[in-house]
Amino acid sequence: MKSGYIYVLVHPSDPDLYKIGITTRKPEQRLAQHNSDYTQLTGRIVKETGQKWELKKYHAVSDPYWAEMVFWRATPLADIPFRQGIEVDKIEWEWVQAGLDAAKKAGVRPPPKPLPDHVYANTAWMNKRLAGRGITLVGHIRSKFGKSTFQCSNGHEWRTVPNDVAEGEGCPQCGIGEKDPEEIRQAIKPGILCLLIHPDKPGVIIIGLTYSTLEQCYEENVWSDWEIHRYRNVEEPVLAESLIWKLLGYPLPNDREPINIDLSIAEQSFRDLIPLMQREIALAEKKKEDVQKTDWTNMKWDKTHNKAPQPTPKSGAAEL
Numbered sequence: 408m409k410s411g412y413i414y415v416l417v418h419p420s421d422p423d424l425y426k427i428g429i430t431t432r433k434p435e436q437r438l439a440q441h442n443s444d445y446t447q448l449t450g451r452i453v454k455e456t457g458q459k460w461e462l463k464k465y466h467a468v469s470d471p472y473w474a475e476m477v478f479w480r481a482t483p484l485a486d487i488p489f490r491q492g493i494e495v496d497k498i499e500w501e502w503v504q505a506g507l508d509a510a511k512k513a514g515v516r517p518p519p520k521p522l523p524d525h526v527y528a529n530t531a532w533m534n535k536r537l538a539g540r541g542i543t544l545v546g547h548i549r550s551k552f553g554k555s556t557f558q559c560s561n562g563h564e565w566r567t568v569p570n571d572v573a574e575g576e577g578c579p580q581c582g583i584g585e586k587d588p589e590e591i592r593q594a595i596k597p598g599i600l601c602l603l604i605h606p607d608k609p610g611v612i613i614i615g616l617t618y619s620t621l622e623q624c625y626e627e628n629v630w631s632d633w634e635i636h637r638y639r640n641v642e643e644p645v646l647a648e649s650l651i652w653k654l655l656g657y658p659l660p661n662d663r664e665p666i667n668i669d670l671s672i673a674e675q676s677f678r679d680l681i682p683l684m685q686r687e688i689a690l691a692e693k694k695k696e697d698v699q700k701t702d703w704t705n706m707k708w709d710k711t712h713n714k715a716p717q718p719t720p721k722s723g724a725a726e727l
């Protein structure tokens with residue numbers, strides 16, 4: 408983030424005409440540009456009137472884009488869509504002053520809101536399926552069926568539905584990373600966690616975990632005459648199993664024997680399982696990202712300052 412200036416230009420042809428702008432260079436330099444670039448609206452006004460813009464006021468700001476946003480929020484023009492696209496404005500000076508006062512106090516933009524857990528869980532889900540395929544995910548995955556950006560090892564970048572890539576789609580330009588969906592599934596080993604009940608044994612349940620499909624379980628009669636009452640597809644079967652027992656309030660039985668428990672409690676535990684798993688995965692992902700960020704900053708720090716690695720500053724305010 409580069410610091411800069413927010414500035415106000417006035418034009419002698421009209422006392423209510425202002426140009427509000429931001430720059431990371433000297434305001435005088437920017438002024439000269441406004442007066443000479445006839446491809447821009449400010450320059451065209453100079454050409455038409457034969458009069459130049461003057462620098463009325465400017466203030467140093469640590470985060471120019473943020474200062475500009477704060478400026479417009481302080482004026483009645485904030486609600487006009489595409490506000491930033493309007494080049495020159497006829498507004499009253501009192502509003503310009505109000506905007507400047509706000510911009511001066513703006514400081515740096517607040518840190519972005521943390522991403523929801525399911526976004527981290529989606530991202531982990533995707534990265535597992537990209538392992539060894541020469542494709543990397545750019546950013547996070549908000550929805551498996553929305554659009555995300557991917558990059559291949561040949562440098563191609565494209566946007567597509569994450570689920571399609573998860574099911575084996577490769578780079579649309581060079582084909583790298585294309586993989587058989589069954590191979591991907593076998594590499595990942597997802598599981599299905601089942602809540603099993605028995606028609607003759609009310610109040611008794613089994614928590615079953617399988618790495619096969621439900622069809623295979625029925626065909627092979629894995630659970631004999633126990634019925635699948637609820638099930639959840641789980642990315643991390645071992646984690647899922649430990650969490651479900653936590654939710655049930657029981658230690659994991661050695662041989663997964665039936666236990667006595669109220670069915671409604673077991674059902675509630677199954678409802679709570681996925682959000683709890685996402686929470687756990689999100690925590691692990693955030694830790695991983697923090698480590699990566701720290702590494703990256705330290706590398707940069709090393710190169711430019713030739714100093715020993717320093718911990719990453721928590722806020723983005725300090726400039727290197």
Ligand SMILES: [Zn+2]
Pocket residue numbers: 559560561562563578579580581582583
């Ligand atoms: Zn490619």
